[in-house]
Each structure stands twice: as C-alpha cells, then as structure tokens.
C-alpha cells in the first residue's frame with residue numbers, strides 16, 4: 152500500500168516537474184526576449200505649456216542666441232519646445248504644414264545622459280543611444296540641450312523640400328524658446344556633425360539647434376520704422392499656442408480683396424525687419440534690428456514678390472538694404488519699407504499656370520525667389536546646388552511665417568511648389584540666376 156502510494160506520488164511529482172520544465176522552456180523561448188529587450192525605451196514628456204506671447208511679438212523678438220548658461224532646460228520647457236517644433240495638435244494635425252503634407256523630419260534630442268528621438272505620436276522621447284554627444288555634435292555652441300534636425304530620405308527624396316520643412320520646424324523652435332525665455336540658433340554645416348551619431352543610412356543630418364538659457368537676457372527697445380510707404384505693423388490678439396493650434400491650409404478663398412494692412416502684415420512676416428532694436432549685446436554690437444527669419448551667413452538672399460489683382464510687386468524690406476548690411480550698427484538710419492511695382496494688371500492666373508490652378512483665386516500670392524548672386528560672396532561661396540538646401544530652409548521659414556501671420560489675421564493659405572520656373576521668371580521679370588522657390592497663396 153505504502154509502495155503503491157509511493158509510486159503514485161512519484162508519478163504525480165514526475166508529471167508536475169515535466170509540466171513545470173516545459174513551462175519554463177516555453178516562457179524562456181517566448182517571453183524572455185520581450186523582457187530582456189532594452190529596459191524602458193520611451194519616456195513620456197509632460198504636457199506642453201500654453202505660450203501667451205502674441206505671434207507678432209514672437210516675430211519682433213526672433214533672433215539667434217549663441218551663449219547659454221549651464222542652467223538645465225526643464226522637461227516641461229523641452230516638452231513645450233518639441234511640441235511646437237513637430238508635435239500633434241488637438242485636431243490631430245501637425246504644428247507645421249510640411250511640404251505638401253509630407254512629413255520627412257526626425258528630431259534628435261541630445262541630453263547629458265543620452266541621445267533620444269522625439270516621437271510626436273505619443274509626445275515622448277525614444278531612447279537612441281547612451282552617452283553625452285552634445286559637445287561633439289553641437290561643437291559650435293555649448294548648451295544643455297542640442298536638437299538635431301534630420302531628413303528621412305525614405306519619406307521624401309527631395310532634399311530642398313525636406314530642408315524647407317526643417318525651416319518651418321526651426322522657426323517654431325525659435326519662437327517657442329523665446330516665449331519661454333530660452334534661446335536658440337540654427338546651425339548648418341557640411342558634413343554635418345550629426346554623422347557622429349551613427350545615423351541609419353536613410354537619415355541625413357542637416358541642422359543643429361542648441362537650446363538653453365541666454366547668458367545675456369533679451370533686451371529689446373520698441374522703435375518702429377520712422378518712414379514707411381506701408382502701414383506700420385500691428386499686433387493681432389492671437390498668441391503663439393493658439394496660432395499653432397489653429398493654422399489651417401486652404402486652397403479656395405472668398406472673392407474679396409485683402410486690406411493694405413493685411414497685405415502688409417503678410418509680406419512683412421515673410422522677410423521684414425523687426426519693430427524692435429536688440430540691445431542684448433550692446434558691448435559688441437550697439438544695436439541690431441533683426442528680421443522675421445534667420446539667414447545662413449546673414450546673406451538674406453531671398454527676394455519676396457507679392458501678386459494681387461492689381462499687379463506684381465517686389466517687397467522692399469528696407470530701402471537702405473544695400474548699405475544697411477554695412478551700416479547696420481548706425482542705428483539712427485530709418486528703415487524704409489515698401490512695394491515696388493513690377494508689372495501692372497491681374498497676373499494671378501499666369502502664376503497659377505506656373506504652379507497650381509487653385510492659386511488663381513487667391514487674393515494675394517507671396518513668392519520667395521533666391522537671388523543666387525547674393526550667396527556667392529568672396530569669404531564664403533555657397534551658391535552651388537550642393538548648398539541650395541540652406542536657402543530652402545530660409546524659404547520654408549519665411550512661408551511658414553506667412554501662414555502663421557495669416558492665421559493671426561483670420562486668413563488662411565497654403566504652401567505651393569512652382570512647376571514652371573521659366574514662366575514664373577519671365578512673369579516676375581527675373582534673370583536666370585533668380586530662382587522662384589516657394590509660393591504662398593492667402594485669402595479669406
């Protein structure tokens with residue numbers, strides 16, 4: 152009996168240990184790889200803050216900051232800057248329009264401990280690799296955070312348009328950083344120091360943006376233009392977060408004309424000078440009047456055209472421009488801004504034939520044109536096709552500003568790529584070295 156009972160117990164124990172053994176083998180084959188995959192790879196960011204700065208104030212204050220304190224950037228501020236840069240809005244759309252709604256950018260976030268990428272879908276940081284790469288990648292300027300703007304070639308094959316999208320992103324980073332009392336500067340080099348991160352072969356690093364607290368606090372003096380052929384720039388009542396949330400791309404418009412004030416606001420936002428003087432660096436640079444977009448080497452080689460029912464006009468951001476580059480520190484020179492008529496009559500359908508048909512119904516079309524000779528300077532010739540993306544970055548920033556300013560004035564527009572360059576060149580009376588880059592039709 153005892154023996155029989157002993158055999159039964161042995162049999163049961165054997166069966167149990169078999170089940171346990173098989174279970175352990177099964178678990179180790181199926182679950183363990185999942186458990187052993189990198190610890191926690193996604194780090195949720197806190198919800199972004201609301202920026203109450205009025206959008207024209209953001210444009211007045213846009214400037215590059217190159218010296219940062221060692222004070223860390225809080226996760227809260229980083230979250231807000233990344234959301235503005237490339238985040239998702241309450242309606243599911245992005246905070247930037249992209250180029251034809253193709254979103255081909257990746258933002259790398261370089262922190263002290265590691266490198267991450269920004270995941271807009273769940274507003275988190277995704278671990279990429281361990282180590283402090285901030286000084287290797289962002290060697291130009293030390294900052295607590297370095298943002299690497301990267302073009303994903305698998306999503307868009309066009310480097311220039313990818314750079315234009317980065318220009319939109321860079322602009323939002325600059326505006327939001329300033330609203331949080333942080334500073335940034337867009338930096339672009341070839342080859343990009345972002346290559347040190349060992350990026351996948353489809354990813355091309357183009358722009359690095361340090362982010363930190365400025366050593367010299369922002370110090371602006373409100374000093375609007377003395378003389379102007381256009382009405383003075385006014386502030387709307389729309390703040391930065393609302394504008395980023397509300398921007399809508401439209402391709403049809405009411406058959407109305409825009410007021411002179413509205414047209415001035417739009418064309419100014421594309422490439423104009425600030426109403427403010429910057430005195431933050433007054434020991435070295437007594438005063439400086441910044442423009443609404445940054446420019447590599449401060450070349451500002453874009454020409455801006457405005458087409459409406461009455462004709463084609465060239466925007467003159469400052470009559471003294473040729474001298475202003477040399478004499479910008481002579482602060483008492485007035486900035487005289489205006490529109491120069493190039494052609495009489497309604498040419499909007501001609502512009503539409505050289506781009507998209509819906510452009511013909513827009514009350515105004517703003518066109519950025521690259522004047523290649525202005526990028527060919529003796530100390531750094533960046534006029535070649537290899538560098539063309541730098542100027543698309545600037546044109547993307549300019550076009551994005553127009554869409555933000557349109558939103559603030561309850562207007563809307565969209566970004567359009569030219570399809571017939573020579574037709575546009577003859578319409579705008581350009582020479583061969585003046586290349587139309589981006590069109591922005593806007594209306595009600």
Ligand SMILES: Cc1cc2nc3c(=O)[nH]c(=O)nc-3n(C[C@H](O)[C@H](O)[C@H](O)COP(=O)(O)O)c2cc1C
Nearest residue numbers: 214215337338339441442445446447448449541544
């Ligand atoms: C595409 C691009 C690349 C730039 N690259 C650099 C750079 O490598 N280093 C730098 O200090 N500034 C760089 N800048 C910033 C410009 O020098 C700056 O915008 C210009 O001097 C005007 O000054 P502001 O932005 O303060 O008004 C770049 C700007 C752009 C748009």
